[in-house]
Amino acid sequence: ETGVTQTPRHLVMGMTNKKSLKCEQHLGHNAMYWYKQSAKKPLELMFVYNFKEQTENNSVPSRFSPECPNSSHLFLHLHTLQPEDSALYLCASSQDRVTAMGDFGPGTRLLVL
Amino acid sequence: GESVGLHLPTLSVQEGDNSIINCAYSNSASDYFIWYKQESGKGPQFIIDIRSNMDKRQGQRVTVLLNKTVKHLSLQIAATQPGDSAVYFCAESISSNTGKLIFGQGTTLQVKP
Numbered sequence: 001e002t003g004v005t006q007t008p009r010h011l012v013m014g015m016t017n018k019k020s021l022k023c024e025q026h027l028g029h030n031a032m033y034w035y036k037q038s039a040k041k042p043l044e045l046m047f048v049y050n051f052k053e054q055t056e057n058n059s060v061p062s063r064f065s066p067e068c069p070n071s072s073h074l075f076l077h078l079h080t081l082q083p084e085d086s087a088l089y090l091c092a093s094s095q096d097r098v099t100a101m102g103d104f105g106p107g108t109r110l111l112v113l
Numbered sequence: 114g115e116s117v118g119l120h121l122p123t124l125s126v127q128e129g130d131n132s133i134i135n136c137a138y139s140n141s142a143s144d145y146f147i148w149y150k151q152e153s154g155k156g157p158q159f160i161i162d163i164r165s166n167m168d169k170r171q172g173q174r175v176t177v178l179l180n181k182t183v184k185h186l187s188l189q190i191a192a193t194q195p196g197d198s199a200v201y202f203c204a205e206s207i208s209s210n211t212g213k214l215i216f217g218q219g220t221t222l223q224v225k226p
Binding site: 004040041042043044045048056090092101102103104105106107 | 147149154155156157158159202204213214215216217218219
């Protein structure tokens with residue numbers, strides 16, 4: 001079973017709400033990632049953290065704000081989202097940025113009303 | 114722009130038959146490729162990877178073939194089982210930054226009993 005956990009698994013929020021997604025990995029990895037998976041679109045990389053430092057921001061709107069307090073935890077803070085932000089948000093981890101990424105969490109299914 | 118694509122959105126096979134899932138990529142600088150399997154309600158699961166210095170790699174019941182000349186990748190599943198039913202994604206990256214994966218849209222594999 002995956003060593004990457006995500007909470008909540010499902011989230012419904014209004015456009016004026018503020019919420020946070022949490023990801024935790026129990027694998028001793030140093031790199032963590034946020035991906036967005038929309039219906040009928042490929043997975044899109046959002047952010048990469050390596051040893052707690054953000055190394056990649058894939059032109060993500062500022063209404064998505066990541067936070068990585070330590071190598072085991074990753075958050076995605078959400079505020080004033082749009083309906084088109086509804087998607088499955090996946091967290092992943094790897095030993096570091098140059099090691100194969102094999103560990104995804106189950107995702108948070110987000111619906112923005 | 115860069116793109117990674119799968120040739121067929123859905124592939125239906127009989128249980129016990131072999132399955133072949135195809136993928137085309139466009140970035141000639143990519144030198145590392147991964148196949149993932151995603152079951153309903155779960156995050157992507159690493160199946161097998163291959164680097165560009167190889168043209169074939171085998172795992173348990175799976176084989177990945179890489180043709181750099183035509184930028185083509187395929188996943189072969191031997192003796193397909195009902196548990197193989199899922200969406201399969203290929204992804205490409207440059208090996209110095211394997212966390213920055215570019216994903217294809219996915220092929221749904223349906224296994225008929």
